[in-house]
Amino acid sequence: MSDRLSPAGALRRIAFLLERAREPSYRVQAFRTAATVVAGLDDADLDRRVRLKTLTDLKGIGDKTAAVVTEAHRGEVPAYLARLEEQYAELAPLADEAGTLRAALRGDLHAHSDWSDGGSPIREMAETAIDLGHEYLALTDHSPRLTVANGLSPERLERQLDVVAALNEELAPFRILTGIEVDILVDGTLDQTDELLGRLDVVVASVHSDLRAPRTQMTERMLAAVENPHTDVLGHCTGRLVIGRRQRNGSQRPRPESEFDADAVFRACAASGTAVEINSRPERLDPPRRLLARAVELGCEFSIDTDAHAPGQLDWQDNGCTRAVECGVLAERVVNTRPVGELLAGTHR
Structure with missing residues (x-):
């Protein structure tokens, strides 16, 4: 090629x-x-x-x-x-079951553009997703509170919706799903207006602050978010980093998992129809295998996402597929194996 x-x-x-x-x-x-x-x-x-x-x-x-x-x-x-x-192109081939699951994925429900902390324009992200064989890509830039990531104010999100609508006319039948990675605030509310959240195709809710909060407090916060009728996906649930982000002195410090009652949160996800994200970023790989296996036992649905911040990172879904198969996740319980119409019929909009 x-x-x-x-x-x-x-x-x-x-x-x-x-x-x-x-x-x-x-x-x-x-x-x-x-x-x-x-x-x-x-x-x-x-x-x-x-x-x-x-x-x-x-x-x-x-x-x-x-x-x-x-x-x-x-x-x-x-x-x-x-x-x-x-050096980079030859990846180890996926095992048969993981390869089958990867082939069944129709899209990715967690990706960022240069409207927040991603490195590339929306069009480049979408065109790369098309090249990878995706049928859809959810654009989930950050919400306003995450200022370090240039989170989108309501006004900027409104403008982004117009940009996405124009691109979708041009790129059809591929579809960019309107979305957001919305912060779960300390009180469990979501960091965007109800009116805007109700207009989006996909809402990924994630904790980005106070990650060391006490177990009871973190559990209540996450329960409120996953039970919120706007939430479709619980993003990187433990917040851990297995490969630390580079510090000013050049070191890389991993970040431990947040503490919460996983059984309570996963039961709430199963009851409310909120998918548990299997985050494929190499530095996250979240949730850990023991929690992913428990979410399977408790009847959750899943979304295998890359959390991509650049076009090349959209090719990371192999990581999530391998972990999903290892923990007993079946393809029919992965929401982004579904055609776009069926996927959106199952979201909370």
């Missing part, structure tokens, strides 16, 4: 591989920016700049990206792309 890529395609493929490998966003953005610049050139201009070696005169193209463009324009596999394909 790589040897037939256009210069812009080669740059995007590099970005995809770097994102999937959890490389820092600043490394990735240079390739996506260069891809946009090159895609805007006509063939004659591109050919002239390659011949005269003036690609780097264009804002957004540096020495490394210019080399990729030049090699791809000549019909070669760019050397940097070839190294990344060898």
Whole structure:
């Protein structure tokens, strides 16, 4: 596939591989920016700049990206792309059952764009989802309280709904589902207006603050959220990080699980029809296997999501499928194996 890529395609493929490998966003953005610049050139201009070696005169193209463009324009596999394909592209094949479950997934219900703390525009996220074979992708940018993640005010969310409506007309039959990852506040309420939550296709409710709260308090908070008629998915329920985020001194500190009565919360999920998310991010892998197995025993439904913040991360669903099969999750209990009409008929809207 790589040897037939256009210069812009080669740059995007590099970005995809770097994102999937959890490389820092600043490394990735240079390739996506260069891809946009090159895609805007006509063939004659591109050919002239390659011949005269003036690609780097264009804002957004540096020495490394210019080399990729030049090699791809000549019909070669760019050397940097070839190294990344060898280093990152060959993933271990999924076991039969996990592979079957992965093939059954029709979409992803948890993803972020550059409207909050994601690294790419909505269109790029959607186009990558299409390339991966998805039928739909829920756009779940953060809610207002999470200011560190540029959470969406009601006014910004209203504007995003208009953008998504326009893209859906263009990308049909693929569908971007309107959504939000809404903060579960300390009192268990959701961090967005009821009117807006009622207009969205998918609401993922997650705890992002006071993660070390006492067990009883955290349980009451989560129960209130999963029983809220707007909540469709309980996101990364323990809040743990098995691979810590990088600190200023360069160290990486894991984050322990929040403490809550899992049986009570999962029973409430089963009773209210709120799906328990199987979060596929390598640093989360949440819930832990023992809790995931317990949620299966208590009759919960599930959503296998990537929590992607960049296009390449949409390819992380393998992680969740492997854990789901290990813990006895059946495909019929995974809500994003369902066609979009059936999925939305089962949400709380």
